[in-house]
Amino acid sequence: MKKILIIIVMSVLLSLGLNAFAAGDLTVTGNATVNGTFNVGTGGIKFSDGSTQTTAIPHNNTTVVYKSASQSAPANSGNTMISFDSEVYDNHGVHDNVINNQRLTIPTGFNFAVIECFVRIGHSNGVDADIILVKNSGYFVTPNVSAIYRAGSATSPTSATLTFRSYPIPVVAGDYFRVLVDNYDATTGLAIDNNGTWCTVDLKQ
Numbered sequence: 001m002k003k004i005l006i007i008i009v010m011s012v013l014l015s016l017g018l019n020a021f022a023a024g025d026l027t028v029t030g031n032a033t034v035n036g037t038f039n040v041g042t043g044g045i046k047f048s049d050g051s052t053q054t055t056a057i058p059h060n061n062t063t064v065v066y067k068s069a070s071q072s073a074p075a076n077s078g079n080t081m082i083s084f085d086s087e088v089y090d091n092h093g094v095h096d097n098v099i100n101n102q103r104l105t106i107p108t109g110f111n112f113a114v115i116e117c118f119v120r121i122g123h124s125n126g127v128d129a130d131i132i133l134v135k136n137s138g139y140f141v142t143p144n145v146s147a148i149y150r151a152g153s154a155t156s157p158t159s160a161t162l163t164f165r166s167y168p169i170p171v172v173a174g175d176y177f178r179v180l181v182d183n184y185d186a187t188t189g190l191a192i193d194n195n196g197t198w199c200t201v202d203l204k205q
Contacts, residue, residue, distance in 0.1 A: 060089065061091070061202065061204070062200055062203070063095055063201040064088035064090075065087050065095050065198065065199050065200075066088065066194075066199070067085060067086070067194040067198070068194055071191070071194075072189050073121075073181045073183040074183065074189045075186055075187050076183065076184070076187075077182070077183045079180060080183065080192075081180055081181075082102060082119065082131075082179045082192055083101045083102050084097075084199060085098075092203065093105075094201050103177070103178060104177045104178070104199065106173055106175045108173040109173075110173075110204060112168040112203075112204040113166075113168070113169050113171045113175075113203055114201075114202040115165075115169070115177055115199065115200070116164070116166070116199065117131065117164055117200075118161055118162075118196060118198055118199075119131045119147075119161065119163070120192070120193040120196030121149075121160060121162065121190050121193065122159040122191040122193055123158055123183075123188065123191070128149070128150055129149055129181060129184060130147065130148045130181070130184075131146060131147050131162045131164065131182075132144070132180045133146065133164065133166060133178075134180050135169070135177055136176060141169060145169075147163055147164045148162075149162050159193070168204060179199060
């Protein structure tokens with residue numbers, strides 16, 4: 001009976017645009033509508049599974065990173081990780097421009113990630129390379145997410161853009177992704193161009 005009375009009083013006060021303070025718990029059975037601002041203190045909101053959300057999650061859950069300087073991938077190299085030294089936006093601290101800037105790290109509060117990359121590469125003898133998405137310290141994501149380009153001749157073409165977009169990959173906080181470039185030429189390195197090399201991480205709950 002007391003809880004019902006508290007709810008009625010708070011509803012009246014809210015409808016008048018006033019603030020209400022309740023000592024103890026407030027239980028609502030069914031749906032509750034607040035016309036105005038619902039202020040939450042330092043304890044945050046606790047959900048039925050026991051998890052607590054203390055800060056609002058930004059609406060934009062996509063991170064965009066890119067290269068502002070070119071990078072080389074040595075000849076016959078299968079482990080050149082692309083470093084991304086610039087960001088368009090990063091609302092969740094997925095990336096750092098300096099420290100471990102090859103990594104795209106998953107924050108708390110998300111269960112899936114969709115990763116898309118465009119990588120512009122150049123090679124004087126014709127492009128012969130792969131780009132591969134790598135998760136944590138392993139090699140391939142399973143199922144594999146990659147893009148392959150074979151020039152088909154010794155001289156042409158000397159540049160290409162390799163792209164991939166992943167399926168929603170299951171993740172936990174602390175997982176990280178990198179993009180690996182595989183150069184198949186035995187004698188000549190290739191350039192990972194800053195003009196057209198970028199990557200996005202779309203986080204999903």
